[in-house]
Amino acid sequence: MSDTVHRSDLDLPLLHRGKVRDVYLVNDDELLMVASDRVSAFDVVLPQPVPHKGEVLTLITAWWLEQLESELPHHIIAVHPDAIIKRHPELEASRDVWARRAMLVHKTDPVLVECVVRGYISGSAWKEYKQSGTLAGEKLAEGLQESQRLDPAIFSPATKAQEGEHDENITYGQMKEILGDELSETLKDLSMRVYGYGRDVAEKSDIILADTKFEFGHKNGQLMIIDEVLTPDSSRFWPKESYGIGRGQPSLDKQPVRDWLETLDWDKRPPAPDLPDEVVHAASERYKDVFKRLTGTALAEYVPPLFGDDR
Ligand SMILES: Nc1ncnc2c1ncn2[C@@H]1O[C@H](COP(=O)(O)OP(=O)(O)O)[C@@H](O)[C@H]1O
Ligand SMILES: [Mg+2]
Numbered sequence: 001m002s003d004t005v006h007r008s009d010l011d012l013p014l015l016h017r018g019k020v021r022d023v024y025l026v027n028d029d030e031l032l033m034v035a036s037d038r039v040s041a042f043d044v045v046l047p048q049p050v051p052h053k054g055e056v057l058t059l060i061t062a063w064w065l066e067q068l069e070s071e072l073p074h075h076i077i078a079v080h081p082d083a084i085i086k087r088h089p090e091l092e093a094s095r096d097v098w099a100r101r102a103m104l105v106h107k108t109d110p111v112l113v114e115c116v117v118r119g120y121i122s123g124s125a126w127k128e129y130k131q132s133g134t135l136a137g138e139k140l141a142e143g144l145q146e147s148q149r150l151d152p153a154i155f156s157p158a159t160k161a162q163e164g165e166h167d168e169n170i171t172y173g174q175m176k177e178i179l180g181d182e183l184s185e186t187l188k189d190l191s192m193r194v195y196g197y198g199r200d201v202a203e204k205s206d207i208i209l210a211d212t213k214f215e216f217g218h219k220n221g222q223l224m225i226i227d228e229v230l231t232p233d234s235s236r237f238w239p240k241e242s243y244g245i246g247r248g249q250p251s252l253d254k255q256p257v258r259d260w261l262e263t264l265d266w267d268k269r270p271p272a273p274d275l276p277d278e279v280v281h282a283a284s285e286r287y288k289d290v291f292k293r294l295t296g297t298a299l300a301e302y303v304p305p306l307f308g309d310d311r
Contacts, residue, residue: 001055001081001095001096001099001100001101002096002097003051003052004037004049004050004051004052005034005036005037005049005054005097005101006036006037006038006049007022007036007038008022008034008036008097008098010022010024010032010034010091010094010097010098011094012024012025012026012032013025015031019038019040019045020035020036020038020040020054020057020233021033021034021035021036022034022036025107026088026104028107029106029107029219030077030104030105030106030107031104031105031106031107032084032088032091032098032102032103032104032105033058033102033103033105034054034097034098034101034102035053035054035055035057035058035101035102035228036049036054036101037049037050037051037052037053037054038053038054039053039254039257039283041254041257041258041261041272042258042261042268043166043268044268044269044270044271044272045270045272046257046272046275047271047272047273047274047275048274048275048280049280050257050280050283050284050287051280051284052284052287052288052299053283053284053287054101055100055101055299056231056232056287056288056290056291056299057101057228057231057232057233058079058100058101058102058103058228059079059100059291059299059302059304060228060229060230060231060232060290060291060294060295061076061103061228061229061230061231062076062079062103062304062305063294063295063302063305064198064229064230065225065229065307066305066307067201068194068197069307071193072190072194072225073222073223073224073225074224074225074226074229075103075105075106075108075217075219075224075225075226075227076103076104076105076307077103077104077105077106077307077308078103078104078306078307078308078310079102079103079104079304079305079307080303080304080305080306080310081095081098081099081100081304083104083306083307083310084102084104086310087104088104100304105226106217106219106224107219108217108218108219108224108226109217109218109219110160110215110216110217110226111179111183111187111215111216111217111218112159112160112178112179113157113158113159113160113170113175113178113179113187114157114158114159114160114167114213114214114215115155115157115187115188115190115191115213115214115215115216116155116156116157116158116169116191116211116212116213116214117153117154117155117156117191117192117195117211117212117214118135118150118153118154118156118210118211119149119150119151119153119154119195119199119209119210119211120147120148120149120150120208120210120211120236120238121135121140121144121146121147121148121150122146122147122210122211122236122248122249123211123236124169125154125156125211126146126147128169129144135154135156136154136155136156136157136169136170136171136172137170137171137172137173137174138154138171138172140154145245145246146245146246146247146248147210147238147243147244147245147246147247147248147249148245152192153192153195153196153199155172155188155191155192156169157169157170157171157172157174157175158170158213159178160215172184172188183223186223187216190214190216190225191214194214194225194229194230195209195212195214198212198230198235202230202237202294203240205293205294205296206239206240206241206293207237207238207239207240207252207290207293207294208237208238208239208240208243208249209230209235209236209237210235210236210237210238210249211235211236212230212234212235212236213234213235214227214229214234215227232251232252232253232254232287232290236249236251237251237252237253237290238250238251238252239252252286252289252290252293253283253286253287253290254283254286255286256279256282256283256286257275257279257283260275260276260279261273
């Protein structure tokens with residue numbers, strides 16, 4: 001397999017090229033979601049890819065979904081490259097480009113609300129709290145400090161932004177107006193449970209899973225979790241050893257990139273500056289470390305799980 005893919009160009013109809021994923025239509029029901037090694041910082045995609053990053057995102061998602069399978073319906077059909085090729089032999093020719101970074105998934109109609117759960121107050125939630133004492137429109141206790149743990153965790157939905165725009169936080173009441181009471185309650189309940197599980201598991205590896213974003217979709221009336229799950233791109237992963245309240249936290253994965261960018265006189269608008277090799281290398285090592293620390297297995301030794309009938 002290739003260590004680095006900046007942009008995949010498979011011979012399949014491209015449904016979507018996001019900041020990170022190239023999503024292809026394999027047939028009417030199935031998508032091949034290829035996680036590239038593109039990295040964004042301050043919401044801008046950087047010119048240099050970070051080796052192994054896409055592989056880490058895809059395999060962390062598979063690692064969680066295998067554990068959660070009995071209680072959480074999900075979109076993965078196959079991740080193991082042999083299992084993907086068994087279903088779609090024509091993908092053998094491009095195997096090097098997508099192996100271990102791609103998931104074959106059910107094509108769903110995505111729910112248009114992103115389900116964010118926050119177990120620590122940070123980022124846009126900290127901003128809102130400082131301004132108005134609220135989070136997702138609801139009053140929080142007074143006197144909270146930045147990065148403080150929230151018990152219980154708080155569900156704070158957001159609308160899915162169109163390309164190039166930022167997601168917008170909404171209240172749970174607004175979510176109910178968009179999706180109805182029943183679906184909103186189901187999504188909130190699932191999100192809280194999955195986050196709670198993830199927070200506990202990550203903590204055993206000295207990783208603080210500060211917050212995360214889930215997406216869900218429907219296929220033939222069946223609700224399932226889609227996209228990536230509890231990865232460093234969809235969540236804030238903080239190293240426990242440097243955690244402290246009353247300030248921002250370094251991120252476990254992107255910190256070398258962010259630190260280096262902060263030394264520059266760059267207005268954080270595209271185009272982003274070129275990253276030196278050492279910074280790219282340090283970032284790549286970080287992603288591999290996160291994988292090892294969380295799963296207990298070195299990335300190179302990890303065998304992707306089998307799902308469904310392949311087991
Ligand atoms: N099973 C699925 N069915 C339909 N759409 C999906 C599924 N899983 C993920 N997606 C969508 O594919 C896209 C993934 O690409 P990504 O690069 O993460 O995009 P973005 O820059 O929008 O985050 C997201 O828009 C996500 O909603
Ligand atoms: Mg995404």
